Amino acid sequence: MVLKDADSSFVDAMVCLGDVIGYGPEPNEAIRLIRERNIPTVMGNHELGVAECDYMDHLNPIACKSLQMTIEMLSEESLSFVTGLEHFLVSHDSRFVHGCPPDSPTIYMFDISNVKMKNIFGQYKERLCFTGHTHNPEIVEFDGDFVVRSLLKKGVTSLGKDKRYIINAGSVGQPRDGNNRAKYVIWDTANDSIELKHISYDIESVANKILKAGLPSINATRLM
Numbered sequence: 001m002v003l004k005d006a007d008s009s010f011v012d013a014m015v016c017l018g019d020v021i022g023y024g025p026e027p028n029e030a031i032r033l034i035r036e037r038n039i040p041t042v043m044g045n046h047e048l049g050v051a052e053c054d055y056m057d058h059l060n061p062i063a064c065k066s067l068q069m070t071i072e073m074l075s076e077e078s079l080s081f082v083t084g085l086e087h088f089l090v091s092h093d094s095r096f097v098h099g100c101p102p103d104s105p106t107i108y109m110f111d112i113s114n115v116k117m118k119n120i121f122g123q124y125k126e127r128l129c130f131t132g133h134t135h136n137p138e139i140v141e142f143d144g145d146f147v148v149r150s151l152l153k154k155g156v157t158s159l160g161k162d163k164r165y166i167i168n169a170g171s172v173g174q175p176r177d178g179n180n181r182a183k184y185v186i187w188d189t190a191n192d193s194i195e196l197k198h199i200s201y202d203i204e205s206v207a208n209k210i211l212k213a214g215l216p217s218i219n220a221t222r223l224m
């Protein structure tokens with residue numbers, strides 16, 4: 001549904017911020033969609049768990065069990081796609097990373113203090129950085145002196161000309177912001193704005209597939 005919505009919004013390009021796999025019932029299909037469309041994708045922490053077994057120890061027990069089951073489901077082709085992902089991408093003069101800039105698939109933005117955040121803005125040069133990982137849409141603004149963090153609300157947010165931003169796009173799957181619709185953002189380069197979209201989809205059907213696949217039932221209930 002998110003890809004359909006992006007198509008009907010006539011976006012010129014897409015970037016995927018990682019965690020294509022991990023909790024869902026159709027990991028190969030999810031990867032196939034990304035590959036068919038040649039969507040540049042960064043490595044999420046769940047893909048990192050596939051690439052580096054040691055990282056599995058850092059996942060909570062449900063995520064770990066889900067990922068072990070996911071690995072069993074993955075085709076050779078999918079495994080090679082997942083393990084070959086980069087930790088960050090720079091494209092359209094912007095940076096894309098799953099967890100926290102400059103290049104971490106694992107650090108959660110909510111673990112970063114404002115003082116640390118200022119330091120992080122100094123570690124890369126792009127004006128915009130897009131992230132995910134927390135499943136909570138957020139916009140972090142930096143004017144060179146101060147860091148201001150706000151919830152990224154549904155709809156259009158205009159960007160300030162002389163400011164830099166970290167934009168957390170939320171999550172297509174398993175939202176954790178109290179709203180069960182899938183989230184993604186459209187960056188309008190002409191108007192210099194970000195639009196957070198909320199997309200309805202057939203949650204019940206996905207939840208049933210999760211249960212049928214034998215994945216932890218919380219993966220299904222968390223979608224509601």
Ligand SMILES: [Fe+2]
Nearest residue numbers: 019044045133
């Ligand atoms: Fe993640």
